Amino acid sequence: MDVAVHPEDDSIVYLTYSKPVERDGREGATVALARGRLDAGALTEVRDIFVAEGMVGAGISASRALFGPDGKLYVTVGGAFQFAQNGEDAQNPANHVGKVIRLNADGSVPDDNPHVGEAGYLPEIYSMGHRNQIGLAFHPETDELWATENGPQGGDEANIIRAGANYGWPVASFSRQYSGQPVTDTPWLPEFTGPEVVWWPSIAPSGLTFYTGEHFPAWQGNLFVGSMMVGRMERTGHLERIVFNRYGQEIRREWLLTELRQRIRDVRQGPDGYLYVLTEEEDAVLLRIEPARAITAPPGSIVPAVRLREPRVPPLPESEWTDRERALVAEYAPGGEAGNALRTLMRAPGLPERIFPFLNYATGESTLPPRHRMMLILRTAWLAQCGNLWATYASRAEQAGLSEDEVLAVASGSGAGFSEFETTLIGLSDELFRNVSVTDASWDVLAAEYGLHNLMDAVAVVADITAAATLFNSLGIQPDESAPARMPVNDVGYRLNFPDPDPPLSAPRVEPVDGDEIRIRRTLARHPELRATWYSNDRYVLSPERSRLTPYDRELVILRMGWNSQAVYEWAKHVGSVGRAREHGLEPLWIAQGGDAGGWGERELALIDATNEMYRDTMISDATWERLSEWYDTHQKISIAASAARYRKVSMVLNALGVQPRPDDERFPVLEGY
DSSP: OEEEEOSSOTTEEEEEEEEEEEETTEEEEEEEEEEEEEETTEEEEEEEEEEOSSOOGGGOOOOOEEEOTTSOEEEEEOOOOTTTTOGGGGGOTTSOTTEEEEEOTTSOOOTTOTTTTOTTSOTTEEEEOOSOEEEEEEOTTTOOEEEEEOOSBSOEEEEEEOTTOBOOTTTSOSOBOTTSOBSSSOSOOTTSOOOSEEESSOOOEEEEEEOOOSSOGGGTTOEEEEESOBTTBTTOOEEEEEEEOTTSOEEEEEEEOGGGOSOEEEEEEOTTSOEEEEEOSTTOOEEEEOOOTTSOOOOOSSOOSOOOSSOSSOOOOGGGOOHHHHHHHHHHOTTSOOOHHHHHHTTSTTHHHHHHHHHHIIIIISSSOHHHHHHHHHHHHHHTTOHHHHHHHHTTTGGGTOOHHHHHHHHHTOOTTSOHHHHHHHHHHHHHHHHSSOOHHHHHHHHTTOOHHHHHHHHHHHHHHHHHHHHHHHHTOOOOTTOOOOOOTTTSOOOOOOOOOOOOOSSOSSOOOSSSSOHHHHHHTTSHHHHHHHTTTOOSTTOHHHHOOOHHHHHHHHHHHHHHTTOHHHHHHHHTTTTOTGGGTOOHHHHHHGGGSTTOOHHHHHHHHHHHHHHHTSSOOHHHHHHHTTTOOHHHHHHHHHHHHHHHHHHHHHHHHTOOOOTTSOOOOOOTTO
């Protein structure tokens, strides 16, 4: 079941295995620990140095073995299963099932074990009250022993194993039996030690490791846990990254390698500083994870980066308004109450006139029914974790026909209580947010009830709310006091629901009208009202006088977002006739390679990182914002965020509508080694 080597002599090998036994007239199995010597590729002198008392449930058990910093060998003995009528063994100090044991290297008992000399306790026991532990790792700074533990359904745990502690199974558990009934009446009792991490639904956690290498600086100190399956769904294994703050409190989870669709059995950091992942399938593989900064991870089923609690760019106070700002309030806040978003964007003259006409169209003037429009707005604001937009529109949800329970259901993305059509509509937000595209299947379901203008508006709403959210998040725009709703962070789990993307469209989904204009303009001409507001007060981003960005910097941001979004039309136009990247000194291949390209300076790398973060995390991080401050003033940093946000929106619309490049346009470069 597991293999360990002696810390001072790696030719001495330890292995745990399932050993047939007969006890009290019953045949079964238990966990044994054997030791041997590796000599010329053969394991010799193999003998058992520990055999667990008790029999594991149904002959099934997990066991891991790991030497600690103290030179002692820690071994888990799983198999305390309620369905096998031996779950109570985990609380029985007279056997080893459901325990962590601690041994000397020769299999003897250390003198300082917590129960040595204690009546009724086996001396090897280090901790008890476990069900089935499949992973062990020591924290690199505290030397604390961490262990993953599988529950039956939900209630999987990661525990810090302490000498003499009892972790409660099966008396107290967050889990449910396979029948669906709770294991216990309470998940916790004061006499038991609680878990550090709980998974609901189950992810079947396996091996775990803390990352300390140099190849992924942003991952240092993060916990990586293998997952064999989510719930009871096959082909859902993945690698999970858990981030803790400096107080040891969990703040974020990220799923990785979901595309493998394999059970992750183990993850370890190698001596070379890379992560190694072992899968458990007929076509199982051993993977080494290396940096590939050219490919930015898309948004995933994670709680995104922690949002700012204070403005990064403060709203412009009324005392500093000129006639220009008062005119903006009259135009975009007819009630006279300028919100934080408008007052913040005032700091970049020309930007409010670019942002608000289409935002007002998307949120109030499109052809969508108010209920459907509000569903798309709220789901997208939730996915982007934008507190300002959520507060603004959740406060108006009842007027659009959504109850409080329906608002929570939209945030959850579960589709509970909604029709198939509305469930697909909510899923449109997830598809565009995650894949920057829409599958034919989803498009066809929506097209059964929607006309062309409705379909185009639905895409535009999601795209524009995503753009506004990423911009507002990056500037730290806070919710308005006049909008009382707040994001239900304690009531709804963060989860993306999306199908695998279809291959990129090779033909238009929306046919452009005839004419001489570029294809995006001719495609949007199919919906004149949408097109009119799309191009209202345009050319902020493309105007160096307004954005105060050089064409070099602007095109670097636009093309990097086009690459991340895999928007081939956007790439073609900004490499070619619109952006003319090479004329500005940019090499498209380098932009595709991102941070891997060797010719960038620190300023260009900061722009690439900012664009990647706005795509992946829907905001620019504090560290990258500070780096940008070395070269750019506040107006320019706002323009950088606005440019990345704008062209994520553009990419969504281009991909969803199937806008095609010309035959002679330059396509994406082919990257070797990715």
